[in-house]
Amino acid sequence: xxxxxxxxxxxxxxxxxxxxxxxxxxxxxxxxxPQHPSTHGVLRxxxxxxxxxxxxxxxxxxxxxxxxxxxxxxxxxxxYLPNMGRVDYLHAVAWNWAYVGAVERLGGIEVPxxxxxxxxxxxxxxxxxxxxxxxxxxxxxxxxxTPIMYAFDDREIILDLLQSVSGSRLTYSFLRPxxxxxxxxxxxxxxxxxxxxxxxxxxxxxxxxxxxNTILRHRCEEVGDLPLxxxxxxxxxxxxxxxxxxxxxxxxxxxxxxxxxxxxxIPTENSQDAMGRYLVRMGELEQCxxxxxxxxxxxxxxxxxxxxxxxxxxxxxxxxxxxxxEGARGKIGVHLVSDGSSTPYRxxxxxxxxxxxxxxxxxxxGTLLADAVSILGSLDLVIPEIDR
Amino acid sequence: MNDDVFAGxxxxxxxRPDRNRSGLLRDLYLIPEGIVPAVERLFAxxxxxxxxxxxxxxxxxxxxxxxxxxEKPGRIALRVLSPHDTPKVPSIANIFDGAQWHxxxxxxxxxxxxxxxxxPTPLLLPATDVTTPLxxxxxxxxxxxxxxxxxxxxxxxxxxxxxAPKDNTDAESKEAEA
Numbered sequence: 348x349x350x351x352x353x354x355x356x357x358x359x360x361x362x363x364x365x366x367x368x369x370x371x372x373x374x375x376x377x378x379x380x381p382q383h384p385s386t387h388g389v390l391r392x393x394x395x396x397x398x399x400x401x402x403x404x405x406x407x408x409x410x411x412x413x414x415x416x417x418x419x420x421x422x423x424x425x426x427y428l429p430n431m432g433r434v435d436y437l438h439a440v441a442w443n444w445a446y447v448g449a450v451e452r453l454g455g456i457e458v459p460x461x462x463x464x465x466x467x468x469x470x471x472x473x474x475x476x477x478x479x480x481x482x483x484x485x486x487x488x489x490x491x492x493t494p495i496m497y498a499f500d501d502r503e504i505i506l507d508l509l510q511s512v513s514g515s516r517l518t519y520s521f522l523r524p525x526x527x528x529x530x531x532x533x534x535x536x537x538x539x540x541x542x543x544x545x546x547x548x549x550x551x552x553x554x555x556x557x558x559x560n561t562i563l564r565h566r567c568e569e570v571g572d573l574p575l576x577x578x579x580x581x582x583x584x585x586x587x588x589x590x591x592x593x594x595x596x597x598x599x600x601x602x603x604x605x606x607x608x609x610x611x612x613i614p615t616e617n618s619q620d621a622m623g624r625y626l627v628r629m630g631e632l633e634q635c636x637x638x639x640x641x642x643x644x645x646x647x648x649x650x651x652x653x654x655x656x657x658x659x660x661x662x663x664x665x666x667x668x669x670x671x672x673e674g675a676r677g678k679i680g681v682h683l684v685s686d687g688s689s690t691p692y693r694x695x696x697x698x699x700x701x702x703x704x705x706x707x708x709x710x711x712x713g714t715l716l717a718d719a720v721s722i723l724g725s726l727d728l729v730i731p732e733i734d735r
Numbered sequence: 736m737n738d739d740v741f742a743g744x745x746x747x748x749x750x751r752p753d754r755n756r757s758g759l760l761r762d763l764y765l766i767p768e769g770i771v772p773a774v775e776r777l778f779a780x781x782x783x784x785x786x787x788x789x790x791x792x793x794x795x796x797x798x799x800x801x802x803x804x805x806e807k808p809g810r811i812a813l814r815v816l817s818p819h820d821t822p823k824v825p826s827i828a829n830i831f832d833g834a835q836w837h838x839x840x841x842x843x844x845x846x847x848x849x850x851x852x853x854x855p856t857p858l859l860l861p862a863t864d865v866t867t868p869l870x871x872x873x874x875x876x877x878x879x880x881x882x883x884x885x886x887x888x889x890x891x892x893x894x895x896x897x898x899a900p901k902d903n904t905d906a907e908s909k910e911a912e913a
Contacts, residue, residue, distance in 0.1 A: 361862040409859040416844070417868050452756055579783045579805070581833035593805050600808035601758075667883045669758035669801060669810060671785075682788045682801070686877045693869075695788040697801075702786075705836045734859060 362407045366393045373397055381410040385488040385720045388730025392707070394716070401719055404711045406704060412734040419694030424450055424524065425659050427691065432518030434696060435732040437477040439515075440470040441674035443522040446694075448603060449670035449683040450524040453663045456656065461649035462526035463605045467642045468539065469509060469521060471635045475546065476505040477675040478628050478635075485625070485724035486557060489566050494557050501549055504542055511535060525656030536643050543636050543643075550632060558629060567622035571710055571722035574619060582702035585677025586631065587726060590624035592617045597673035609641050621725035628727070662689045676700050676727050698732040740776050744769050747895035750885035760809035762885055764895060767815050767824050770800070774827045777802050777811065784827075785810070787837035789845045791871045793878040794897055796822045796845050816879070816897075817847060826851035844869040 358364050359378075367376050380391040389410035395403040415434060419427050431446045432439035444466060451458065458466075479502045483495030506516045511532050513521035521528050557563055573583075575591045588595055594615040598606040614630025616623035663685035671680045677699025684693040703726050711719045741749075741763065748764040765773055785801040800813040815824050826849040828835040838849040839858035846867040849855065856862065879897040888898070 362856070365856065409857070409861065412859040414868055420869075420871075452758065455756075579781070580831055582784045582786075582831070583833075584783075588805070595805040600803075600805075601810075665881060665884070666756065668756060669812075671758070678785065680785055680801070682786070682799070684790060684882050686882055692877060692882060693788075693790050695786065697786040697788075701836065702784075702833050705833050709832065 387728050390730050399715050401711050404708045411730050415735040419691045423689050429520040435729050438675040439519040440473040445672045445679040445681045447522045447524045449668050449681040452668040456525045459650040462651050464646035465527045471638050472505050474675050475635045476502045481727045488724045526652035530651040566721050570621040570718045581706040586627040587703050589615045589627045591619040597671050597678050611638050621721050624725040660689050700728050700733045744773050748891045749889040752886035759812050762812045764814045771825050774830050778830050784831040789841045793876040822847040828852050
């Protein structure tokens with residue numbers, strides 16, 4: 348039968364031609380993505396399948412690459428801040444924090460204590476909303492349509508809270524070098540105090556409905572066995588490394604803000620499978636509530652922004668800094684270099700998802716395609732952060 | 736922190752930066768041939784690779800490797816300065832598998848060639864459109880000494896003189912070391 352397709356249409360693009368070894372009767376080359384409901388964004392993974400088993404996998408990135416690092420070199424220090432919310436839209440406050448923290452280090456800028464507590468409260472609320480979306484979307488990937496509805500119900504309360512203080516529902520540009528953009532509305536702390544017991548009361552329902560569910564456990568237990576040594580080889584951090592037994596959290600390893608004054612545990616699991624990573628994040632939901640409870644009691648009166656905080660055309664002193672925070676996905680790093688002008692000379696964004704995804708090709712070898720979906724979900728990927 | 740982790744590796748400059756400002760515990764500038772042995776030492780000592788970051792300066796393209804440790808936190812930066820015309824650095828992807836992607840990203844953005852990278856294809860930019868977008872126009876480049884303050888210089892090869900002394904005291908102590 349005569350093909351109506353050109354040779355390029357048959358063989359694909361540069362990456363699929365490079366991936367494919369040649370005709371093989373037993374292997375199917377499949378593109379998972381870039382349009383796919385379970386790749387959590389615009390991610391393409393080329394797979395060589397023997398039946399349902401993955402012989403080889405190669406992620407192909409760049410479908411959401413917007414060159415954020417070049418944008419930094421063409422914006423003022425304050426003008427670049429909104430970019431941070433678009434890097435990881437699920438934990439925008441953490442990316443805000445990583446960036447303003449780097450700017451504060453370069454500029455020797457202090458932050459008032461009230462602003463530090465506002466940062467902790469908004470960052471931990473954001474972490475909960477990020478984990479809730481991860482949880483609902485993960486279950487959706489595995490074929491369960493109900494949990495995401497409950498997760499988004501709770502998430503809506505957090506979005507309303509953060510909107511009341513920042514003006515945004517999702518891509519917050521709320522922090523500033525020297526503090527935060529706005530002080531808290533009068534009712535905010537009471538509303539957070541009401542949210543904490545509400546969320547605590549929901550967690551047992553999540554556990555009974557989902558965590559203890561036999562189908563979820565079969566989809567996650569012993570899936571994606573990730574030894575700690577492999578995490579180290581790829582630089583994986585966050586719940587991925589904590590699910591493999593290492594209690595590494597930037598809030599304790601490289602303390603910043605007022606986290607040293609707050610007590611919280613670092614949930615860690617030793618099973619090193621998808622279930623371990625799942626349980627770490629569920630444990631972190633409880634710890635976020637723990638931190639919030641302390642922060643809303645301890646927050647002092649005072650300024651929300653230091654006097655003399657950088658104005659739009661502010662020039663950073665010459666120098667270089669690296670500042671890291673613990674995001675929902677792992678260690679977020681900003682490597683900032685200033686030549687003394689009003690635009691950054693260099694702003695390198697270290698995304699935790701970039702390192703976490705890089706281990707997928709090795710981790711997915713030999714697994715079932717359905718298990719690969721579970722593995723991807725257990726890594727909690729946000730593609731805009733990976734591509735930047 | 737074991738001070739001997741880099742013993743025997745030729746170092747162009749070693750510094751102890753202002754940790755509060757720079758975020759670094761140790762900062763080492765190496766010749767390209769030194770990066771693989773240095774990284775092997777860090778791997779053996781339990782470090783993980785955070786990222787590899789590029790910087791286009793008047794003196795060349797600075798490739799900065801950031802390492803940290805899960806159990807003994809303290810960031811270490813290893814640096815290699817590579818000429819603009821043919822920037823080539825040995826790959827460390829055979830030691831830290833995660834370096835493959837970081838190196839490919841630097842190749843995309845700066846055109847640096849990492850010799851020995853197992854998959855030297857574009858990572859983020861289109862395969863057919865090689866533009867090295869983070870390279871600066873020659874007139875916009877700034878010299879290394881006008882960007883980075885290394886802090887307290889522990890040892891320095893006199894050939895690696897990009898960081899001019901801040902005051903007479905530094906110049907005297909460096910003369911005493913040389």
